[in-house]
Each structure stands twice: as structure tokens, then as C-alpha cells.
Amino acid sequence: MPLSCHAFVAASLDGFIARPDGGLDWLEPFNAAEEDHGYDAFIARMDGIIMGRGTYETVLGFGHWPYRLPVIVLSQSLTVDDIPDSLADHVAITDMDPAELHAALAEEGWQSAYVDGGQVIQSFINAGLLTDITLTRVPLLLGQGRPLFGPVAGDVALTLLESRSFPSGIVSSRYAIARP
Amino acid sequence: MPLSCHAFVAASLDGFIARPDGGLDWLEPFNAAEEDHGYDAFIARMDGIIMGRGTYETVLGFGHWPYRLPVIVLSQSLTVDDIPDSLADHVAITDMDPAELHAALAEEGWQSAYVDGGQVIQSFINAGLLTDITLTRVPLLLGQGRPLFGPVAGDVALTLLESRSFPSGIVSSRYAIARP
Numbered sequence: 001m002p003l004s005c006h007a008f009v010a011a012s013l014d015g016f017i018a019r020p021d022g023g024l025d026w027l028e029p030f031n032a033a034e035e036d037h038g039y040d041a042f043i044a045r046m047d048g049i050i051m052g053r054g055t056y057e058t059v060l061g062f063g064h065w066p067y068r069l070p071v072i073v074l075s076q077s078l079t080v081d082d083i084p085d086s087l088a089d090h091v092a093i094t095d096m097d098p099a100e101l102h103a104a105l106a107e108e109g110w111q112s113a114y115v116d117g118g119q120v121i122q123s124f125i126n127a128g129l130l131t132d133i134t135l136t137r138v139p140l141l142l143g144q145g146r147p148l149f150g151p152v153a154g155d156v157a158l159t160l161l162e163s164r165s166f167p168s169g170i171v172s173s174r175y176a177i178a179r180p
Numbered sequence: 181m182p183l184s185c186h187a188f189v190a191a192s193l194d195g196f197i198a199r200p201d202g203g204l205d206w207l208e209p210f211n212a213a214e215e216d217h218g219y220d221a222f223i224a225r226m227d228g229i230i231m232g233r234g235t236y237e238t239v240l241g242f243g244h245w246p247y248r249l250p251v252i253v254l255s256q257s258l259t260v261d262d263i264p265d266s267l268a269d270h271v272a273i274t275d276m277d278p279a280e281l282h283a284a285l286a287e288e289g290w291q292s293a294y295v296d297g298g299q300v301i302q303s304f305i306n307a308g309l310l311t312d313i314t315l316t317r318v319p320l321l322l323g324q325g326r327p328l329f330g331p332v333a334g335d336v337a338l339t340l341l342e343s344r345s346f347p348s349g350i351v352s353s354r355y356a357i358a359r360p
Contacts, residue, residue, distance in 0.1 A: 013315075013338060013355070014329035015195045026335060125321070135193075139340050139355055141305070143332035149194035152323035155206060158193060160319050160349035169340035173351050175193070175319055 003106040004131040005050070005113045007121045008042045009148060012138050016145030017118050022058045030138055033168040037136050043069070046114040050101065050124075053078055054146065055117035056091075065090065074101065074120055098127040122150045128179045132161065139169035183286040184311040185230070185293045187301045188222045189328060192318050196325030197298050202238045210318055213348040217316050223249070226294040230281065230304075233258055234326065235297035236271075245270065254281065254300055278307040302330045308359045312341065319349035 010027055011017050018024055048070040051059075056073045059066065071091045078093045094101060098120075105113060115124050124130040135148075158175035165171045190207055191197050198204055228250040231239075236253045239246065251271045258273045274281060278300075285293060295304050304310040315328075338355035345351045 137353075139338040141329055141332050141336035141338070143330070143334075143336075149321055150323070152321050154323075156321035156323075158319040158321070158349065160345060160351065163343070163345040163351045165340060165343040165353070169338065169355075171340065171343045171351065171353050173317075173345070175349075 003102060003110050003113060005102070005115045005124055005129050006042070006046070006131055007115050007124075007133040008039060008136075009116065009121065009133065010136040010138055011148045012140045012142045012145070014141045014143065015148050016142045017148045018054075018058065018146040019142065020145055022054060022061075022146065024058065026140055026142060027138065030168050030170060033166070033170075035166045035168055035170065037166065037170060037172050038134065042134065043114060046112045047110040048072065048105070049114045049116060050074060050105075050120060051115075052117035052120040054119065060084075069114070072101070072105075074098075074123075098124050098129050102127075102129050118146050118148050118150070121148065125156060125177060126152060130177050132174060132176045133158075134172060134174040137171045137173065183282055183290050183293060185282070185295045185304055185309050186222070186226070186311055187295050187304075187313040188219060188316075189296065189301065189313065190316040190318055191328045192320045192322045192325070194321045194323065195328050196322045197328045198234075198238065198326040199322065200325055202234060202241075202326065204238065206320055206322065207318065210348050210350060213346070213350075215346045215348055215350065217346065217350060217352050218314065222314065223294060226292050227290040228252065228285070229294045229296060230254060230285075230300060231295075232297035232300040234299065240264075249294070252281070252285075254278075254303075278304050278309050282307075282309050298326050298328050298330070301328065305336060305357060306332060310357050312354060312356045313338075314352060314354040317351045317353065 009017055050072050053075040073093050075093055076095050080093055083091050115121055157178045161174040161176055163173040230252050233255040253273050255273055256275050260273055263271050295301055337358045341354045341356055343353040
């Protein structure tokens with residue numbers, strides 16, 4: 001069975017997933033809204049999580065580790081020594097590129113991977129490896145921050161699969177991504 | 181009656197309203213989809229159009245002038261000599277800032293202005309003068325281009341008024357903008 005890769009990410013209306021320092025404070029009122037944007041159902045279908053160093057360090061800063069799934073951190077600079085002992089069974093570091101990692105995880109039997117973090121999502125899109133993206137669009141302009149999207153080799157066409165809006169003002173839209 | 185200012189703008193999923201050279205070719209398949217995204221009803225409620233030089237020059241390049249409403253071009257560099265004779269009754273140039281122009285048009289009796297172009301939309305948001313924005317989100321990643329949004333003095337909160345999706349994959353969402 002092939003491995004499909006999925007992003008589920010919140011972004012401001014102007015396309016940022018975090019403030020310049022990684023801050024996510026602006027998301028808190030929306031997380032507190034007790035709306036079901038589909039995250040629990042999404043992550044329940046995943047076999048593991050692939051994220052970048054920026055996302056990993058942001059999540060470490062939460063003070064509690066929120067994931068039960070195995071997490072793989074894509075980084076050229078981190079090593080196994082950067083993983084706290086308490087997370088040694090939960091987190092692995094790799095310097096593989098998306099295609100190498102995708103092949104390795106498929107070989108291990110992963111069927112669905114949750115891909116998180118702006119740069120990692122971009123690298124999977126550019127490698128033609130992101131199956132779909134669920135974009136939780138938050139009704140705020142931040143003006144600056146870490147962008148969700150970045151350069152692409154050519155136009156990337158997406159297919160809207162569903163879109164829902166919520167009383168908080170969030171619009172959640174799921175798109176399939178055409179392979180280049 | 182106060183003058184309200186409204187944007188109605190198509191953007192790629194990664195937030196661009198035009199390619200780096202102003203190109204809008206990527207919108208053509210979506211314009212041809214014969215879907216009613218609400219533009220005709222929108223413009224029918226407007227008294228006139230405020231746009232920037234970039235948008236004006238893009239529209240000039242269409243070869244036919246698409247507007248019946250009066251158009252005011254905000255520019256520090258264009259002069260009345262840059263307006264073709266055929267448009268002399270339809271287009272005016274001004275170097276006023278948004279607040280000055282807003283006051284002048286309200287004085288003239290305008291009640292609803294259509295504000296178009298990324299930089300002009302941004303300047304009206306930053307002046308606290310944009311009432312609402314209808315964002316026609318096109319399911320494409322362009323990777324680069326002219327951005328819809330830009331720097332803001334602080335977080336800008338928006339209120340989602342409505343959101344609709346279309347078979348083409350477009351998601352159209354209308355937001356009211358809180359005054360700073």
C-alpha cells in the first residue's frame with residue numbers, strides 16, 4: 001500500500017502559520033472556541049508525523065508533548081543528542097530528503113503520514129509527495145511571520161474536496177494536490 | 181451618509197493577486213467557469229472605483245475598458261497626461277492619501293467605493309478605512325507574484341460574514357474588518 005502524506009495546518013488570512021519568533025498565541029482564542037475543525041479525526045487516521053526543526057522546537061516549548069504517534073524531525077543540524085530522554089521512544093531525527101524519507105517510511109509500513117511545518121510542507125509539495133492539505137484559515141491579518149507557502153517550480157493545481165465555515169470565522173478547506 | 185469601502189479580489193491559495201509581471205492568465209479558466217462569484221451584484225452597489233497604478237495599467241492592457249463607474253487612480257507618479265483621451269471622462273488621477281481621498285469622495289456624495297489592487301487595499305486597511313473584503317480564493321499555488329496582503333501595524337481582526345465554495349474549487353469568503 002503506498003504512503004500518502006497529509007497536511008493539516010492553521011494559517012492567518014495573510015498566510016502565516018506562526019509569528020516571526022514561532023509564536024502561536026494568536027491561535028489560542030480559536031482553539032478555545034470548542035469547535036471541531038476535524039483535527040482529532042484527521043490525526044486518528046495517521047501512522048506518524050513528519051515535521052521540521054522549527055515546528056519541533058515550537059512544540060517542545062509547549063512544556064508537554066502532545067503526540068502519541070511517532071514523530072520524525074527533518075533536520076540537517078539536529079542530532080539524537082538534541083532529543084530529551086523522555087522523548088527518546090517517540091522522536092527520531094533524520095537528514096533524509098522527502099523522497100528518501102517517503103520511501104523509507106513506506107518500507108516500514110506507514111500508510112498515512114501527517115506532514116507539519118511550513119518548510120516541510122513546502123518541500124513535500126515540491127517533491128510531488130503531498131497528497132492533500134487541510135487549511136484552517138483564521139480570520140486575522142498578522143502582517144509578518146513564518147509563511148505556510150513558498151516558491152514552487154511551476155503553478156501547482158489543487159482540487160477543492162470540501163470547505164466549511166465556523167462561527168469563530170474559521171474557514172476550513174481541504175485540497176488534493178495534483179502531482180507535478 | 182458615510183462612505184464605506186469594499187474590496188472584491190481574487191487571490192491564489194498562496195496569496196497572490198497577479199504574477200510578478202501583473203499577469204492574470206491563471207485566472208482565466210476560473211473566469212470561464214461561468215460561476216457567479218457575486219462580482220456583478222457587488223459592483224452594482226458601488227458608486228465608483230479606487231485603484232492603484234499597477235491595477236490601472238493591468239486593466240489598460242486588456243485593450244477594452246471594462247468599467248462604467250468612475251475610476252480614481254491613486255498614484256504619486258501618473259498625471260492627467262497619462263490618461264488616454266477616450267478615458268478622460270472615466271478616469272481621474274490623484275495623489276491624495278486614503279484618508280484625504282475618503283473625505284473628498286464622501287463630500288462628493290459617494291456612499292460605496294470599490295477599492296482594488298493589493299497596495300491600495302493594504303493602504304486602506306492600514307488607514308482603518310476598508311469596511312469589508314470579499315476574497316475569491318483560487319485553488320492554485322503560484323509561488324511568487326504581487327501579494328494581496330502586506331505589513332500591518334498590529335494584528336487586524338476580521339469577522340467572517342459568509343463563505344461559499346464552487347465546483348471550480350473557488351472558495352469565496354466575505355470578511356468585515358474591525359477598525360483599529
